[in-house]
Amino acid sequence: MRETVAMQAIRVTVWGENVHEQKHELVRTIYPTGMHRCIADGLSESDEFLTRTATLQEPEHGLSEQMLADTDVLTWWGHAAHGQVEDAVVERVQKRVWEGMGLIVLHSGHYSKIFKRLMGTACSLRWREAGEKERLWVCNPGHPIAQGIGDCFELPNTEMYGEPFAIPTPDEQVFISWFQGGEVFRSGCTWKRGNGKIFYFRPGHESYPIFHHPMVKLVLKNACRWARPEGSQWIDRCPNIPIGEAPEPLAKQGPSIHQPGEEGLR
Numbered sequence: 663m664r665e666t667v668a669m670q671a672i673r674v675t676v677w678g679e680n681v682h683e684q685k686h687e688l689v690r691t692i693y694p695t696g697m698h699r700c701i702a703d704g705l706s707e708s709d710e711f712l713t714r715t716a717t718l719q720e721p722e723h724g725l726s727e728q729m730l731a732d733t734d735v736l737t738w739w740g741h742a743a744h745g746q747v748e749d750a751v752v753e754r755v756q757k758r759v760w761e762g763m764g765l766i767v768l769h770s771g772h773y774s775k776i777f778k779r780l781m782g783t784a785c786s787l788r789w790r791e792a793g794e795k796e797r798l799w800v801c802n803p804g805h806p807i808a809q810g811i812g813d814c815f816e817l818p819n820t821e822m823y824g825e826p827f828a829i830p831t832p833d834e835q836v837f838i839s840w841f842q843g844g845e846v847f848r849s850g851c852t853w854k855r856g857n858g859k860i861f862y863f864r865p866g867h868e869s870y871p872i873f874h875h876p877m878v879k880l881v882l883k884n885a886c887r888w889a890r891p892e893g894s895q896w897i898d899r900c901p902n903i904p905i906g907e908a909p910e911p912l913a914k915q916g917p918s919i920h921q922p923g924e925e926g927l928r
């Protein structure tokens with residue numbers, strides 16, 4: 663049985679900006695091997711996942727064509743260096759999402775180039791760093807990402823994110839957060855872009871041990887399982903079907919400004 667599971671492992675690439683861990687002793691204390699390593703270790707508690715990590719500092723940010731081709735689900739944590747992510751890599755990740763790769767965007771990744779591009783909106787929000795309590799309510803108990811969570815769970819110390827969160831209306835809402843200071847936030851949202859599933863998950867501020875929390879680890883396992891590709895679709899193709907090759911016999915009628923041989927131009 664274990665061999666069967668291993669053969670079908672979900673290949674997850676955990677991408678980390680890896681800047682705070684280098685600059686701030688506090689963050690290094692919580693995440694001695696980096697947030698990305700902690701997230702990958704959490705997933706590796708289950709043999710369903712085959713994890714690797716990639717960081718901003720690697721050539722092509724560790725996200726070459728081949729690496730992305732071998733990735734079923736990509737998780738993204740960034741904050742201080744969104745602008746340093748090369749546009750060509752962002753383009754490449756977007757293309758893979760359209761093809762069917764899952765994407766899990768974490769916390770301050772709401773302002774990443776890839777998330778803003780896929781959402782098409784500002785993705786702005788309110789925030790406060792006061793170490794306050796966050797209560798994450800499950801508002802979609804039948805959703806695969808909410809399995810095993812119960813009604814809600816609490817994180818004792820978090821950075822607050824508050825509405826309005828400038829995102830397109832999510833396809834599905836999985837979590838809504840309440841904060842000790844009174845604000846609320848759509849903290850677990852899903853979308854589809856092309857054939858790819860996207861999940862935004864709010865927790866993950868670098869100065870608290872969020873990615874060590876068992877419920878956060880469970881949500882990320884559920885999310886990676888949910889976001890794995892289900893088939894693929896071709897993208898960036900717009901084939902012309904000549905009249906003579908229509909599935910049913912067809913005679914041309916009405917005017918056209920296209921010249922013969924130009925039908926493929928759109």
Ligand code: ZN
Pocket residue numbers: 769770821866867868
């Ligand atoms: Zn933060």
